[in-house]
Amino acid sequence: MTGIDDLPVRDELRGKSPYGAPQLDVPVRLNTNENPYPLPEELVERITERVREAARDLNRYPDRDAVELRTQLAKYLTDTTGHEVALANVWAANGSNEVIQQLLQTFAGPGRSAIGFEPSYSMHGLIARGTGTEWISGPREDDFTIDVDAATRAIAEHRPDVVFVTTPNNPTGNAVPRETVLALYEAAQAAKPSMVVVDEAYIEFSHGDSLLPLLAGRPNLVISRTMSKAFGAAGLRLGYLAAHPAVVDAVQLVRLPYHLSAVTQATALAALEHTGTLLKYVEQLKAERDRLVAELRAIGYEVTESDANFVQFGRFGDPHAAWRFILDRGVLIRDNGVPGFLRVSAGTPEENDAFLDAVRELKKEQRV
Numbered sequence: 001m002t003g004i005d006d007l008p009v010r011d012e013l014r015g016k017s018p019y020g021a022p023q024l025d026v027p028v029r030l031n032t033n034e035n036p037y038p039l040p041e042e043l044v045e046r047i048t049e050r051v052r053e054a055a056r057d058l059n060r061y062p063d064r065d066a067v068e069l070r071t072q073l074a075k076y077l078t079d080t081t082g083h084e085v086a087l088a089n090v091w092a093a094n095g096s097n098e099v100i101q102q103l104l105q106t107f108a109g110p111g112r113s114a115i116g117f118e119p120s121y122s123m124h125g126l127i128a129r130g131t132g133t134e135w136i137s138g139p140r141e142d143d144f145t146i147d148v149d150a151a152t153r154a155i156a157e158h159r160p161d162v163v164f165v166t167t168p169n170n171p172t173g174n175a176v177p178r179e180t181v182l183a184l185y186e187a188a189q190a191a192k193p194s195m196v197v198v199d200e201a202y203i204e205f206s207h208g209d210s211l212l213p214l215l216a217g218r219p220n221l222v223i224s225r226t227m228s229k230a231f232g233a234a235g236l237r238l239g240y241l242a243a244h245p246a247v248v249d250a251v252q253l254v255r256l257p258y259h260l261s262a263v264t265q266a267t268a269l270a271a272l273e274h275t276g277t278l279l280k281y282v283e284q285l286k287a288e289r290d291r292l293v294a295e296l297r298a299i300g301y302e303v304t305e306s307d308a309n310f311v312q313f314g315r316f317g318d319p320h321a322a323w324r325f326i327l328d329r330g331v332l333i334r335d336n337g338v339p340g341f342l343r344v345s346a347g348t349p350e351e352n353d354a355f356l357d358a359v360r361e362l363k364k365e366q367r368v
Contacts, residue, residue, distance in 0.1 A: 010132075012129045012132070013129060013130070016126070016129065018126075019122060019126055024327070024332050026330050026331065026332045027330040027354070028330055028331040028332065028347065028351045028354045028355065029332045030331060030332065030333050030344050030345040030352075030355055031333050031334040031343075031345060032334070032345065033170070033202075033229065033308070033309055033345045034228075034229075034232075034234050034345065035229060035230070035232035035233075035234070035285065035309070036285075036345075036346075036347045036348050036351060037232055037281045037284075037285075037348070038232075039232055039233070039271075040277055042274070042277075043271065043273075043274045043277070043278075046270040046273060047266070047267050047270040049270075050266035050267065050269060050270045051263055051266050051267060053266065054265070055263075057262065058263075061257075061258045062258055062260060062261055062262035062265060063265065064257060064258045064259075066260050066265055067087065068265070068269060069092055069260070069265045069268055069269055069272075070087050070090040070091065070092055070240075071087045072272045073092060073240050074086055074087050074089060074090045074242075075272075076275060077090070077212060077225075077242055079275075080210070081209070081210045081213065082213075083210075083212050083213040083215070083216075085212070085242055088245040088248060089215070089242050089243060089244070089245060089248065090240055090241070090242055090248065091240060091241050091247075091248045091251055092238060092239070092240040092260060092268075093240070093255070093259060093260065094238070094239070094259065094260065095226065095228065095237040095238065096201055096224050096226040096228075096239030096240075097127065097239065098259070099239040099240065099241050100123065100124065100127050100197070100199075100224065101127050101130070101131065102251045102254050102255055103162065103195065103197055103222060103224075103241070103251060104127055104128055104131040104133055105131050106250050106251050106253060106254050107161055107250075108128065108131060108133040108162045109132050109133055110132040110133075112133055112134070112160075112161040112162075113133060113134035113135070113158060113159075113160045113162075114128045114133050114134070114136065114160055114161065114163070114164065115135075115137075115155065115158060115160040115162075115163055115164065116135075116136075116137065116138060116163075116164035116165075116166070117138040117140050117146050117164075117165070117166075118137045118138065118140065119144070119169075119171060119172060119337075119338050120140075120164070120166045120169055120170065120171075120172075121164075121166050121169075121170045121199060121201075122336075124164045124166075124199070128162075133161075133162070136154070136158050138150075138151055138154045139151065139154060143304075144169065144172040144174055144304055144312075145174065146165075146176060146180055146184075148179075148183045148184075151183075151184055151187075152183060152184065152187040155187040155188055155191050155194075156191055159191040159192050159194075160188070160192075160194055161192065161194050162194060162195045162196075163184060163185075163188045163194055163195070163197065164197050164199060165180075165196065165197070165199070166199040166201075167181070167198060167199070167200065167206075167211070168200075168202045168203065168205065168206055168307035169308075170201065170202065170308065170310075171310070171312060171336050171338060171343045172304050172338070173304050173305065173306030173307060173310055173311060173312050173343075174304055174307065175206055175207070175208055175305075175307040178211060178214070181196075181198060181211055182214065184196060185218060185220075185221060189220065193220055194220065195220050195221075195247075196221050196222070197222045197224055198221065198223050198224065199224045200212075200223055200224060200225050201224070201225065201226045201228070201229060202229055202230075202307070202309060203225070204282050205229070205230065205282060205285065205286055205289065205307060205309045206308070207307050208307065212242060215243065215244070218244075219243075219246060219247070220244075221243065221244075222241050222242070222243040222247055223241060223242045223243065224239065224240075225239065225240050225241065225242070226239045226240075227239070227268060227271060229309060230278065230279065230282050231271050231275075231278050232278060232281060233267075233268075233271055236264065236267055236271070237264065238260075238267075238268045285346045286309075288347070288349060288352055289306055289311060289346040292344065292346060292352055292355075292356070293305075293306055293311055295356050296311065296313045296356075296359065299356075299359060299360055300363055301313045301314065301359070301363070302314050302315050304341075309345060309346045310343055310344060310345045311343070311346070312338065312341050312342070312343045313341065313342060313343075313344070313359075314340045314341035314342060315340035315341065316340055316341070316342065317340075319338075319339075319340060319341060320335050322342060322362060323335040323342055325358070325361075325362050326342075326355070326358045326359065326362060329354075329357070329358040329361065330354065331351075331354055331355045331358050333345070333355070
């Protein structure tokens with residue numbers, strides 16, 4: 001039987017695994033950092049109205065520049081950060097993964113390289129390899145922070161074309177200080193110069209502020225965002241970036257024609273009309289995230305500081321066995337390969353109670 005290894009697959013893809021988390025039929029699923037709250041009924045109705053309007057013109061191509069959507073995304077960023085963002089500063093695509101792909105297609109590719117500080121979002125490396133970009137794994141400390149001196153030395157040594165900084169970081173949850181990002185940006189400009197992509201997929205859950213204001217005077221800086229998490233719209237697949245207008249112009253050189261469907265644009269616009277309601281759910285999840293951190297520490301686990309909608313905890317001699325123990329009690333969390341640790345997404349209070357009951361039982365078993 002023919003397998004992948006029998007095909008003329010590119011060398012940099014051989015032996016790699018596709019991204020994904022197992023979806024199992026269990027009562028509580030806290031493994032994919034989804035927002036656990038369904039969209040409110042009034043938003044569902046508004047989506048239905050907007051999609052119905054869009055359906056009347058599905059015989060025509062959608063707005064290839066998504067002008068109305070980008071205008072509303074710019075308004076959302078301006079309103080929530082206090083930093084003025086215009087249509088020309090915003091680009092949107094099918095999930096933040098396509099945003100990342102377009103950035104790598106534009107600024108990296110064969111003969112070029114990208115660096116990220118791992119453990120971090122694994123799709124950065126996977127998309128880099130998929131675009132023919134050499135991937136460089138930069139260093140993190142044992143507490144999962146970025147050591148500025150070590151990171152800047154790595155940038156100076158490798159002179160990458162793209163630098164990824166994920167804050168809050170996935171899977172560890174900790175935020176990267178503003179001063180660290182500034183230092184990495186300056187190091188990247190001294191080395192090549194290079195593009196610096198700050199992945200803020202989870203920023204709405206942070207205790208701190210967005211780094212969006214850093215865009216001022218820094219044309220090689222990009223802020224990447226998503227509607228999957230805070231907006232509770234993982235099924236929508238809508239990501240976006242904010243950057244200098246020249247960056248927005250550049251990524252359009254590689255975008256596929258009419259890449260955002262009329263239905264996607266209509267749904268995203270409806271969600272943006274209900275920002276206030278959706279961000280109230282974010283506040284609830286932040287409170288539950290903080291409760292998980294406090295409870296896990298009280299039970300006796302080591303917990304990484306979290307500014308995201310998930311919590312990394314450990315340490316385990318055998319993380320997979322611990323994951324299986326929790327799963328056997330009806331709760332699915334994530335074993336994503338960070339040595340000694342597991343990750344749990346913040347769910348509803350009832351889901352989090354079920355998880356905490358399981359890990360309390362696990363701790364008792366470990367003491368026997």
